[in-house]
Amino acid sequence: MAEFQIRRDDLTTIRVVDTGNSEQDFTLDEGEILVKIEHFAFTANNITYGAVGDQIGYWKFFPPSDDNGEIWGILPVWGFADVVSSSSEEIPVGERLYGYFPTSHYLKLKPAMVKGETFFDASEHRSTLPPGYNMYRRVRAEKTYDPSMEHERSLLFPLHLTSFCIWDALQDANWHGVEQILILSASSKTSIGLAYALAEDDNAPSIIGVTSNRNCEYVENLKLYNGTVSYDDLSSIEDIPTVIVDMSGNKQLLASLHNQLGDNMKYTINVGMTHWEDFQNDAEGIIANRSEFFFAPGHIQKRIADWGPAEFNKRSGTFMYKAALKSKDWLSCTVANGLESLQEHFKDVSKGNFAPDQGLIIKL
Structure with missing residues (x-):
């Protein structure tokens, strides 16, 4: 297992750290699951997470495994993962998830408020963070799930x-x-x-x-x-x-x-x-x-209170799906393999040198 890390005080300094863990090295407490991250998008928006990481708490989502001095951080990304181990009665091995992940190979989650299409991660260190980032979608339960749209979903949604x-x-x-x-x-x-x-x-x-x-x-x-x-x-x-x-x-x-x-x-x-x-x-x-x-x-929470979760998901989801379909006319995805490839592309993304009609997908 490896992690892509970035210095919190210098967003131009990056590294890939081999943590030495394999899938078999993870132990799960009752109710936890282990997911293997399959691919994620990386955009200038992820650099924004780092630029305001201390003010809004983005560094708290996925603390590095080997850094107690809070010098290094892991940028959150959006992508897809598969459940490879589970001690949860509600989320079985084989589930495919869309949501907020670290730039690494594996992540432990503690599903709570499990519903047909969603659940929330109840890990203690994420309890004070914005709920919208703690929700994961069980995509195979979605009526509109289209595997051919996963790259656009990771990049654009x-x-x-x-x-x-x-x-x-x-x-x-x-x-x-x-x-x-x-x-x-x-x-x-x-x-x-x-x-x-x-x-x-x-x-x-x-x-x-x-x-x-x-x-x-x-x-x-x-x-x-x-x-x-x-x-x-x-x-x-x-x-x-x-x-x-x-x-x-x-x-x-x-x-x-x-x-x-x-x-x-x-x-x-x-x-x-x-x-x-x-x-x-x-x-x-x-x-x-x-x-x-x-x-x-914050606006999402306001509208969920105004409209209810189902209506908010319906309105926003309809818009995002239509917008992603329109974007297929101009968007081209570059798929790169491994966290080392993120190192190679990082400078271009962070400096705005990635063409606007291009999107970067990192496949692990």
Whole structure:
């Protein structure tokens, strides 16, 4: 067994650690299961987990097996796994699961609140963490489960769930009374998911994709945005009441837009960090009192309380499945074998060098 680890204080330093464990070395307490992770997606979103790991608790999900000094961490990823050993009466060997996993070969879980299609991990160290990340789906019990969509599901469902929640929050706030929505890092998969939702909403304001010069043609060809602007041409953005949805995390870029729009910058939603290196850099001019960090699990809990779990799953699940099907037209998956291959691709993903129409799947 091996683990892909990253330094918590330096997200450019990585290593693969051989823990020396095999499947037979794991012992299970009553009610526990052991899963073997089969494949997972790795995107810039996973780097975001590391950038805000201490603030939100992402480092707590999967502590490294050999690090007591909290120097190293394991980034959570979304993917598929099979149950290979079980002391649970409710989850048998052979179950296939979709959910939140570490970048390693095996994981012990303690299923609770087991239902036909889902259960929650009740491991003590995860008890205070957001419930949405502790839920696992028993995919073979799902009516809509399609094995041929597993790569798209691993890559896009976590991102498009955030997209769905942002759209829902915006329309619930009546778009903050604006005439346009700027989406920064418009080529990112979360941005494209949000654009899918906004483009289908007849009440939504005009949506403008803001991206790098090299991605402008790609964003325009998606035919989802009402306009496309490069980072080098911000002055062309119309000075009208505006919401900014920032997927980039580039504070200098954000400060420039806040200064440029002034009173017409009605609200900024900070979501991702495709430019995560700039996240901790301070920038003068950001209007903090009209900005919020968007935490999707918090919005999910709100809507589950409003709608009930079944209705939330129905609405969000329908959107994510439709969005993934649309994305098949442009998304190409690179499948790489082993944690060592993640080492090889890590720099390109973290530096934003992975083409926007590409997705990385790590198969173990």
